[in-house]
Amino acid sequence: MEGSRVVDGAGFEAHLESLRSAARRMTSSDSESEDLVQDCLADAVQGARRLRKPGVLGAWLHQILRRRWYDLLRRRALERRRSGDGRPASDAGQDPEAAELVRRVLAALDEDTRRILELRFFQSRSSVEIARQLKRPAGTVRSQLFHALRKFESEFTRLCPKESL
Amino acid sequence: MSCLSEERFIHLLDRGGLEAAGSDDEFHLNSCDACRETWASIAAAGDVLAEAKPKTAGRATRWVPLAVAAAMLLAILAAIALRPTPSRDPVARFVDGTPEEARSARAELLKLGRNALPGLVAARPRLQGKARLAELQSLVWDLKSSSMRQDPEDLALVRKLETLKLDIAFSKTRFEDVLHFIRDWSGVNMVLDPALNPGIVEVLRLERTSLREVLDILCAVEGLEFDFRYKVVFVSSPLRLWSTDPKIGVPLTNCWRAQAPDSDPTARKLHTIRITADMQNAPLSACCEYMNEVGGTKVRADPSIVAELITMKVVDLPLDHVLELLTLLRGWDVRIEGGEVLIFARGQQ
Numbered sequence: 001m002e003g004s005r006v007v008d009g010a011g012f013e014a015h016l017e018s019l020r021s022a023a024r025r026m027t028s029s030d031s032e033s034e035d036l037v038q039d040c041l042a043d044a045v046q047g048a049r050r051l052r053k054p055g056v057l058g059a060w061l062h063q064i065l066r067r068r069w070y071d072l073l074r075r076r077a078l079e080r081r082r083s084g085d086g087r088p089a090s091d092a093g094q095d096p097e098a099a100e101l102v103r104r105v106l107a108a109l110d111e112d113t114r115r116i117l118e119l120r121f122f123q124s125r126s127s128v129e130i131a132r133q134l135k136r137p138a139g140t141v142r143s144q145l146f147h148a149l150r151k152f153e154s155e156f157t158r159l160c161p162k163e164s165l
Numbered sequence: 166m167s168c169l170s171e172e173r174f175i176h177l178l179d180r181g182g183l184e185a186a187g188s189d190d191e192f193h194l195n196s197c198d199a200c201r202e203t204w205a206s207i208a209a210a211g212d213v214l215a216e217a218k219p220k221t222a223g224r225a226t227r228w229v230p231l232a233v234a235a236a237m238l239l240a241i242l243a244a245i246a247l248r249p250t251p252s253r254d255p256v257a258r259f260v261d262g263t264p265e266e267a268r269s270a271r272a273e274l275l276k277l278g279r280n281a282l283p284g285l286v287a288a289r290p291r292l293q294g295k296a297r298l299a300e301l302q303s304l305v306w307d308l309k310s311s312s313m314r315q316d317p318e319d320l321a322l323v324r325k326l327e328t329l330k331l332d333i334a335f336s337k338t339r340f341e342d343v344l345h346f347i348r349d350w351s352g353v354n355m356v357l358d359p360a361l362n363p364g365i366v367e368v369l370r371l372e373r374t375s376l377r378e379v380l381d382i383l384c385a386v387e388g389l390e391f392d393f394r395y396k397v398v399f400v401s402s403p404l405r406l407w408s409t410d411p412k413i414g415v416p417l418t419n420c421w422r423a424q425a426p427d428s429d430p431t432a433r434k435l436h437t438i439r440i441t442a443d444m445q446n447a448p449l450s451a452c453c454e455y456m457n458e459v460g461g462t463k464v465r466a467d468p469s470i471v472a473e474l475i476t477m478k479v480v481d482l483p484l485d486h487v488l489e490l491l492t493l494l495r496g497w498d499v500r501i502e503g504g505e506v507l508i509f510a511r512g513q514q
Contacts, residue, residue, distance in 0.1 A: 018198060018201075022202065022205075046342070046345075046346060046349075047349070048349075051183075051184075052184065052441065052443075053183065053184060053186060053191050055186070055188075055191030055192060055194065055195040056183040056184075056186050056190075056191055056194050056195070057195075058194065058195060058201050059183055059194040059195075059200070059201045059204045059205065060183050062201050062202060062204070062205035063183075063204060063205040063208045063209055065205065066205040066206055066208075066209035067208075067209040067212055067213075069209075070209055070210070070212075070213050074213075098216075098217070099216070099217035099218075099219075102213060102214060102216075102217035103217060103219075106214075117214060120211075120214075121211060121214035121215045121217075121218060122214075122217075122218045122219060123472060124218075124446075124448045124472040124473070124474050125448070125472055126179045126448055126450050126451055126454075127175055127176075127179050128179075128450075129448075129450065129471070129472070139172055142171065142172040142175040142176065143171045143172055143175075145175045145178075146171035146172070146174055146175050146207065147171070149206075149207040149210045149211060150206070150207070150210075152210050152214065153206055153207070153210045156210070156213070
């Protein structure tokens with residue numbers, strides 16, 4: 001369509017190799033990684049006009065790729081859970097069971113990590129507001145949030161292992 | 166430049182993402198694989214978490230009374246529009262009358278302006294498959310665009326909708342994703358009413374169709390409508406767009422306009438400063454910080470609403486209209502207090 005003519009090739013080529021190698025590291029499979037990169041580029045073409053800072057294109061593409069990967073892990077984990085009762089997996093992002101899966105990941109984290117993530121993402125507090133609430137310096141809270149996200153990611157990939165793909 | 170600190174990553178996340186990156190960050194992210202990966206990893210984890218946010222019952226059911234009231238009003242409007250009497254109602258004459266009656270009714274309806282739109286839109290289903298449907302659509306467009314032909318910027322927006330042609334092919338795609346694609350492709354600011362949650366567009370395939378017709382068809386699929394409001398194309402339900410009942414219709418302006426004269430320095434800033442914003446599930450507090458930074462005027466929100474999440478994208482829009490889109494569609498308003506702009510929930514004045 002005409003829209004894609006405007007955005008296709010908008011510097012994506014320069015990042016293809018790094019996307020492919022990141023995808024291969026995630027999936028450990030050539031075919032899965034190629035699919036993942038294709039899905040990522042399809043999303044990127046749809047959203048490219050939103051991006052007004054060309055310098056962050058690579059980081060933005062990697063963010064989409066990683067998001068696609070999490071969606072895939074989650075969908076497959078749900079498919080595995082449902083294989084017993086024959087229900088199909090729907091779009092993970094809109095599925096209440098997908099949200100429940102994320103909350104199970106949170107439940108597996110230590111209390112402080114879980115609390116700070118819930119404040120930020122479930123109660124939509126900014127790091128400054130969390131700092132005020134927890135009576136901690138804002139810089140400390142930002143650092144804790146950073147590590148909390150890392151722990152969440154690690155627990156998420158542990159609960160939705162790629163071996164299930 | 167050294168790698169981005171942990172705090173800096175979270176700072177970017179708080180500010181709504183990569184668009185908040187400064188030139189140093191931008192330069193570094195462009196050249197450092199490790200920082201790119203780190204950003205991707207924490208931002209995507211944040212997306213997954215935000216998506217799993219539990220929906221509160223209050224929020225989910227808040228619109229039920231409004232929806233019931235809207236349905237009742239729509240039924241009344243439809244009953245009026247569909248009344249099979251040879252009344253002098255110009256909508257009925259336009260829909261059912263002879264070509265001469267329709268012509269005179271058209272002139273009357275044009276004089277009524279936007280007030281004629283709810284009746285015309287309610288009568289539209291009766292004309293499905295009939296030649297007069299095109300005339301009705303043309304009249305609806307004239308009513309929407311008639312007030313837009315004085316200001317050159319408004320006129321340019323109207324012209325864009327009339328002249329831009331596009332090919333689209335979507336299947337099983339969320340309504341808002343289709344709208345966002347059209348918005349991003351055309352460069353026209355389009356905002357979907359956040360009070361609505363339209364469903365999936367099963368199939369939409371159009372070739373060389375004007376932007377205006379694409380919007381007509383897309384909105385018709387979901388029983389929605391669009392109009393020019395707050396200097397953007399605003400998509401909502403007909404009642405939210407045009408009802409004159411303040412409990413149902415979305416207000417046209419923020420209350421500060423009645424409060425502050427144009428000569429007020431803060432009001433002048435709101436009129437003249439233009440901003441571009443792409444907020445994706447950003448807390449209102451972060452949106453205020455962004456407007457402070459970009460707009461150079463102090464914007465703050467009442468503590469009771471600072472945590473509300475905002476998703477909205479506009480490009481190069483005057484700050485006063487950005488504030489209208491940010492607040493009026495969510496039941497909030499804006500007043501000027503001691504040179505500061507205060508966002509508050511209506512009813513908490």
